Amino acid sequence: MSSLESNTEADSDLTPKIPVWELPDVPKGNLSPHLQLQRTRVVCNKEAPTNTENVQYSGAYAAMGVDNSLGLGEFRKRFRVEVIRLTEGDMEFDLIGIDASLANAFRRILIAELPTMAIEKVLIANNTSVIQDEVLAHRLGLIPLQVDPRLFEYMSENDIPNEKNTIVFKLHAQCEKGGSRSTVKTDELKWLPNGSELLLATENMASNEASKPKTYTSFTCSQDSLPEFSKNPIAPKHPDIIIAKLGPGQEIELEAHAVKGMGKTHAKWSPVATAWYRMLPEVVLLQEVEGNKAEELVKKCPVKVFDIEDICKGVKRAAVARPRDCTLCRECIRGDDWEKFVALQRIKDHFIFTIESTGALPPEVLFTEAVKILEDKCERVITELS
Amino acid sequence: MVANEDVLDQSQWSRIDKEFLAAPVKSAVDKFQLLPEFLKVRGLVKQHLDSFNYFVRTEIKKIISANNEIRSKVDPRVYLRYKDVRIGEPSMIIDGVTEKLSPHKCRLSDTTYAAPIFVNIEYTTGSGQSTSPQMKKDVVIGRMPIMLRSCCCVLYGKDEEELARLGECPLDPGGYFVIKGTEKVILIQEQLSKNRIIIDTDKKGCVQASVTSSTAATKSKTVIKMEKEKIYLHLNLFKNKVPIMVVMKAMGMESDQEVVQMVGRDPRYSALLLPSIEECAKTNVFTQHQALEYLEKQVKQLPFSYAPVEKRASSILRDIFIANIPVRQYNFRSKCIYVAVMLRRMMEAILSKDAMDDKDYVGNKRLELSGQLLSLLFEDLFKTMNDEVKKTIDAILAKPSRSSRFDISQYIVKDSITVGLERTLSTGNWDVKRFRMHRKGMTQVVARLSYIGTLGHMTKISPQFEKSRKVSGPRALQPSQWGMLCPCDTPEGEACGLVKNLALMTHVTTDEEEGPIISLCYALGVEDLELLSGEELHMPNSFLIILNGLILGKHRKPQRFASAMRKLRRAGKLGEFVSIFVNEKQHCVYIASDGGRVCRPLVIADKGVSRIKEHHMKELKDGVRTFDSFLREGLIEYLDVNEENNALIALYEGEATPETTHIEIEPFTILGVCAGLIPYPHHNQSPRNTYQCAMGKQAMGNIAYNQLCRMDTLIYLLVYPQRPLLTTRTIELVGYDKLGAGQNATVAVMSYSGYDIEDAIVMNKSSLDRGFGRCIVMKKMSAICQKYENGTSDRIIRPQREGYEAERMQILDEDGLAAPGEIIRPHDIYINKQTPTVTRGTIASPMGLPESAYKPSRQTYKGPEEETAVMDRVALCTDKNNNLCVKFMVRHTRRPEVGDKFSSRHGQKGVCGTIIQQEDFPFSEHGICPDLIMNPHGFPSRMTVGKMIELLGSKAGVSSGRFHYGSAFGEPSGHADKVEAISETLVKHGFSYNGKDFIYSGITGMPLQAYIFMGPIYYQKLKHMVLDKMHARGSGPRVMITRQPTEGRSRNGGLRVGEMERDCLIAYGASMLIYERLMISSDPFEVQVCRKCGLLGYYNYKLKTGICSTCKNGDNISTMKLPYACKLLIQELQSMNIVPRLKLTEA
Structure with a gap:
């Protein structure tokens, strides 16, 4: 309380005498700096971060005439998305003016609830390699496939695999006898647009020769006849992932069926390698840092957050040049009294979001998909409430 | 070089000093490179191999030549003489064809890896007058099990590729036997050293000197004890204790004065001896004859001996009393002197307690290895065989007429040695009646749970004491264990401290010829004992020279003698493992060349400067030099525990002072193989390292390169094993980086969800999805196609494809055996076998039995319902009875589940408490999400600082792309990265120096209010899994x-x-x-009780009443419930004529 600027005089002189109601009013309408700091920044002290919690209650600052509620209009005015980096595989963008819970919701949806296609069933016809069937199947499952999952449907337990819910791959690798060892990579996984080629064992072959023999899938049409796949055939995203190694004379022959699924069932369906965010770092110099001390500070930081600027007559002063680069190694506040000079903070409503896609969908699409899923969820809640 | 310095006189000293000052400052040479070289030459289980090689090369020849003749008692002209012996190549005779064996073939086909023992013999044919000498070469007398990688093994000297071709793992150390398909290792046995005087106190506190004599001929224990101020001899061939002076007189020491002189002229000694002398006089024993007569009365009467009674006492004194001292032509002088030395040491001990020997001192212990044990066994079996041959030929020769010409060589029985060796090795029970040896559990099946477990098993030393004794002395860590035995690796519980493990550089010696050493000693100025009077024996500045417990004589300049001997040893003129130890206190120089001493290599230093210079190490690196050349050139030598007492050993060269004589090669070699895996063990609380040593053996991982070709009963494998990010030098030396047993998990040390209390860990589901902790369990099932005595045999038939049993036979191939790759469920049939109904007696056509003569004896899989196992392999082989043996390996891949046990390398075990979705897991600023969360409460009480440093080091390792090291005590020599350096690396890569990261909660999305200590730690999955243990029943x-x-x-x-x-x-x-x-x-049971007689009746279903069988009616019958076990008890009691009666009252 004593740090309230308006009260400092009264505090020091007349604390015991003055009745409460005679105290000067707290200025209405704007928060005092320390509360503002508490509300908007995470302060990363040497020992532990403080102010990590968000104040949720809308009337938390009502006494000071500040409305803490989240208004849609206010949100729309302040919310911004800035894309920093966008490549084929990953993306970095800023989400500004949003609550951590929402940013986290996107992250969680990206990891666990965005569907992709992944190999779920492996029919092994022959495997004489050293790698065990289960392990091989597990490895195949984790291979990212380059296919838009939105074009497929989920396959539930009783569904018959068809061209709408299943992608079939074939792998037939052989290592010649007398040759040297060979490596089976993902490029040997061949897409079978017409579905499975393996015949169902229970089917009696002689019964009706005229009809098509029954296989493990029942495709009504070839998948490559569909416009979506005719131009870009389905294949693993990376052609050089090692599946197995074969010794001379060994052979693997199998069929892999990929279905649609979600990351929360198994990590293989997660569309992202990882998705995470960090709050925008803010480095504040609490005092002027000049001379040798400035140089020391610049040297201390391994990611070069600080620069030296020359103010008049060769006096060197440290300045915060690249706060965004701060990795919070806390080197700058390590040591005797550096905490007096430098304050490391995080801005609570500014998120640097990174998405590393596994390749099924480009990262920007992933994010919009995630937004859509959250939207759906909200709608579901609303309909259920109303 | 040293020789020159020794002869320099005082006048030259000043010049030398200047030279010394001008010499380059001693620089710390990195001697680490010696270690891989040492292990390349010696291997990890060299002690076993050396011992076995010695047995095969030398000892077996000695045994044969000591018992080389079989001569008939009936006809002394008939004889058989062994000329030479050798062990051939491992092979087996199958259907008359000699087939070479390889160890892996033996493992798979349940046979013994053994080689024939060939002898050359000279013998006579015919009998009586018509004998003629014959020679025969390479006669097989039996088959000797061969230790893998020994000089007789096919793997000896093979390189990696050749080993692979033989189906053998190149990293497998060998040192064990393959007996009937199972790998058996003979444990190293720890014993008190033989033929040495040991002074200690008995239970009553009496000082005693004891010698356990062991020679080729006899084994005995002699105890000289002081009781009530008088000294007695305890020997179990005498009825009572015998006054020692009587014994001395019996050995010809008639003059008391001479005895006193021999013991030493110090009046204190004479005073202690006086009561004994007086007692001797009191019993009227003054002459040798009287003494022998006295002793004769004390001799125990053997029940069935008709030996000449008069000579017994004298022969006992000659042959059994301190048997290690040889007596030639009844010249007892050396034995008298030996007794005098024993007395003197006893008196020293009485006068000052310091002179007492410590039984737990490693220098007083000997390790008995497989070679020694096998030689005992072989000697016994060989003698037995010879006796048998003798008995048979005598029996045959005693017969008056024979049809064919007598040929003694045909009576050699091969089986007794083969079977005897095989049985002893497979049961582990050494029952050698000839040496009164009955020891159990000497061999164990090699632990193949993990590679490290196998290695650890080879270095295990089993104790001599029984485990139940509640004494702390033998269990305590002995200072003399330093560098020889691992201070960490010992089990917990009853065997704690008794079972030990060898350290990394330890070598165990084998026996060495004494003759050359004796003559060398005399040449170096040792005065022969025979020429010395009793007075001269203990002159103030003369030292006794004792070789392997045998007093050779005395020397007036012991230090000079010792250094001359050592110089000869360093020059290679003397065996490298001969130890020369000057005991200043006892005024003795002990020379030891016997087997079973532990020793280790050390760098020799002259006046504190290491003999190994930079250029030596460079030559080693360039491959010009080997470890042996270091040894040959006198840069390195082996010291045993006793000789270490004469050395001043500096840990590092920098710490050496001018008095320093030796420098350690590397300090981390004081640890053994298991403890060597622990990173930064010197930062941990010591029991944690001990726990890890026990747990490392239970970790799953890779077993060997040939793990998928092995048919063990149970194999645990990890699907994706990794090598630790934070390694140690030991890990690289033993090959743990190639056959790891664990995975590098990113660990966050924080509290999460409450499912992490009591050391439980919280695991990330996505990590498990991606393969963390996934393991394979393989179990063996086997079936034998038996052949029966009547010529019939089991048969395997093609499965039924239709009918009600078809479903259970789904996995069968057309040959009636389960097909590899099929999923096998409980109650599935994996071999469709049939057994003939009649297996005894004679049958007309055993091969063409009708279908009806067989009954099915299928074997079904009995596994847990929830497990989907897969048939991995099917192997067919012939067992030793020529039956078809089918082995099935069933594989099951498991992902970790709640309750599975994990452990880091610091004795921090914990079970998986819960599995949490990745999105709920915390994540760092860098986007890193931990694989598992460990509760911080695991640290304060355990004090495993090493684990924290491991985390830091691994974190620096992953970010910089370099494996970091954490060898024990490695910081000064650069074999362990310092925390400061690690912190610097961390900072350079944007982490905090203390390893704590800024973490966001995965649930709320807000940062956590603490920095979290996070980084990779090597985690082991232990073999204890819920699936094998959980159990409930309705x-x-x-x-x-x-x-x-x-x-x-x-x-x-x-x-x-x-x-x-x-x-x-x-x-x-x-x-x-x-x-x-x-x-x-x-077990409820309804009984009919007769109210009248109180006995149990029965229920008659026809009459629908209960009837008492005693009263013969149903008048007083009550029906009641009783536990069936109670009814059983009543009836059992009745059967032994006790009548329990039930008295019923209304309730």
Whole structure:
């Protein structure tokens, strides 16, 4: 309380005498700096971060005439998305003016609830390699496939695999006898647009020769006849992932069926390698840092957050040049009294979001998909409430 | 070089000093490179191999030549003489064809890896007058099991590729035997050293000197004890204790004065000896004759001996009393001197307690290795065989007429040695009656749970004491264990401190020829004992020279003698393992060349400067030099525990002072193989390292390169094993980086969800999805196609594809055996076998039996219902009875589940408490999400600082792309990265120096209010898994006899409400619950009780009444419920004529 600027005089002189109601009013309408700091920044002290919690209650600052509620209009005015980096595989963008819970919701949806296609069933016809069937199947499952999952449907337990819910791959690798060892990579996984080629064992072959023999899938049409796949055939995203190694004379022959699924069932369906965010770092110099001390500070930081600027007559002063680069190694506040000079903070409503896609969908699409899923969820809640 | 310095006189000293000052400052040479070189030359189990090689090369020849003749008693002209012996190549004769064996073939086909023992013999044919000498070469007398990688093994000297071709793992150390397909290792046995005087106190506190003599001919124990100020001899061939002076007189020491002189002229000694002398005089023993007569009366009468009674005492004194001292032509002088030395040492011990020997001192111990044990066994078997041959030929020669010409060489029985060796090795029971040796559990099946477990098993030393003794002395860590035995690696519990493990650089010696050493000693100025008077023996500045417990004589300049001997040893003129130890206190120089001493290599230093210079190490690196050349050039030598007492050993060269004589090669070699895996063990609380040593053996991982070709009963494998990010030098040396047993998990040290209390860990589901902790369990099932005595045999037939059993036979191939790759479920048939109904007696056509003569004897898979196992391999082989043996390996891949046990390398075990989705897991600023979360409460009480440093080091390792090191005590020599350096690396890569990261909660999305200590730690998955242990039952099988539920998980048994649980229920008053648990849910039974006689009756279903069989009527019958076990008890008591009667009252 004593740090309230308006009260400092009264505090020091007349604390015991003055009745409460005679105290000067707290200025209405704007928060005092320390509360503002508490509300908007995470302060990363040497020992532990403080102010990590968000104040949720809308009337938390009502006494000071500040409305803490989240208004849609206010949100729309302040919310911004800035894309920093966008490549084929990953993306970095800023989400500004949003609550951590929402940013986290996107992250969680990206990891666990965005569907992709992944190999779920492996029919092994022959495997004489050293790698065990289960392990091989597990490895195949984790291979990212380059296919838009939105074009497929989920396959539930009783569904018959068809061209709408299943992608079939074939792998037939052989290592010649007398040759040297060979490596089976993902490029040997061949897409079978017409579905499975393996015949169902229970089917009696002689019964009706005229009809098509029954296989493990029942495709009504070839998948490559569909416009979506005719131009870009389905294949693993990376052609050089090692599946197995074969010794001379060994052979693997199998069929892999990929279905649609979600990351929360198994990590293989997660569309992202990882998705995470960090709050925008803010480095504040609490005092002027000049001379040798400035140089020391610049040297201390391994990611070069600080620069030296020359103010008049060769006096060197440290300045915060690249706060965004701060990795919070806390080197700058390590040591005797550096905490007096430098304050490391995080801005609570500014998120640097990174998405590393596994390749099924480009990262920007992933994010919009995630937004859509959250939207759906909200709608579901609303309909259920109303 | 040293020789020159020694002869420099004082005048040259000043010049030398200047030279010394001008010499380059001693620089710390990195001697680490010596270690891989050492292990390349010696290997990890060299002690076993050396011992076995010595046995095969030398010892077996000695045994044969010591018993080289079989001569008939009936006809002395008939004889057989062994000329030479050698061990051939491992092979087996199959159908008359000699087939070479390879160890892996033996493992798979359940045969013994053994080689024939060939002898060359000279013998006579014919008998009586018509004998003629014959020679025969390479006669097989038996088959010797061969130690893998020994000089007789096919793997000897093979390179990696050749080993692979033989199906052998190049990293496998060898040192064990393959007996009937199982790998057996003979444990190293620890014993008190033989033929040495040991002074200690008995239970009553009397000082005693004891010698356990062991020679080729006899083994005996001699104890000289001081009781009530008088000294007696205890020898178990005498009825009572014998006054020592009588013994001395009996050995010709008639003059008391001479005895006193021999013991030493110090009046204190004479005073202690006086009561004994007086006692001797009191018993009227003054002459040798009187003494012998006295002793004669004391000799125990053997029950069936008709030997000349007069000579017994004298022969006991000659042959059994301190048998290690040889007596030639009844010249007892050396024995007298030996007794005098014993007396003198006893008196020294009485006068000052310091002179007492410590039984736990490693220098007083000998390790008995496989070679020695095998030679004992072989000697016994060989003698037995010879005796048998003799008996048979005598029996045959005694017969008056024979048809064919007598040929003694045909009576050699091969089987007795083969079978004897095989049986002893497979049971581990050494029953050698000839040497009164009955020891059990000498061999063990090699632990193949993990690679490290196998290595650890080879270095294990089993104790001589029984484990139950509650004494702390032998269990305590002895300072003399330094560098020889691992201070960490010992089991917990009853064998704690008794079972030990060898350190990394330890070598165990084998016997060495004494003759050359003796003559060398005399040449170096040792005065012969025979020429010395008693007076001269203990002159103030003369030292006794004792070789392997045998007093050779004395020397006036012991230090000079010792340094001359050592110089000869360093020059290679003397065996490198001969130890020369000057004991200043006892005024003795001990020379030891016997086997079983532990020793280790050290760098020799002259006046504190290491002999190994930079250029030596460079030559080593360039491959010009080997470890042996270091040894040959006198840069390095082996010191045993005793000689270490004469050395001043500096840990590092920098710490050496001018007095320093030796420098350690590397300090981390004081640890053994298992403890060597721990990173930064010197930062841990010591018991944690001990726990890890026990746990490292249970970790799953890779077993060997040939792990998928092995057919062990149980194999645990990790699907994706990794090498630790934070390694140690030992890890690289033993090959743990190639056959790892664990994975580098990113660990966050924080509290999460409450499912992490009591060391439980929280695991990330996505990590498990991606393969973390996934393991394979393989179990072996086998089936034998038996052949029966009547010529019939089991048969395997093609499966039925239709009918009600077709479903259970789904996995069978057309040959009636399960097909590899098929999923096998409980109750599935994996071999469709049939057995003939008649297996005894004679049958007309055993091969063409009709279909009806067979009954099915299929074998079904009995596994847990929830497990989907896969048939991995099917192997067919012939066992030793020529039956077809089919082995099935069933594989099951498991992902970790709640309750599975994990452990880091710091004795921090914990079970998986819960599995959490990745999105709920915390993540760092860098986007890193931990694989598992460990509760920080695991640290304060355990004080495993090493684990924290491991985390830091691994974190720096992953970010910089370089494996970091954490060898024990490695910081000064650069074999362990310093924390400061690690912190610097961390900072350079944007982490905090202390390894703590800024973490966001995965649930709320907000940062956590603390920095979290996070980084990779090598985690081991231990073999204890829930799936193998969980058990519950509703109703199920019951024991036939008591009708109570069965016991144990394997029999699907019930969970017992035991006495204590019952007590609780009684105290609580829950009588109905007790009734239900002990009666209704257990074994209720309805009985008919006769109210009149109180005995049990029966229920007659025709009459529909109960009838008492004693009263012969149903008048007083009551029906009641009783536990069946109670009814059984009543009837059992009745059967032994006790009548329990039930008295019924209305309730």
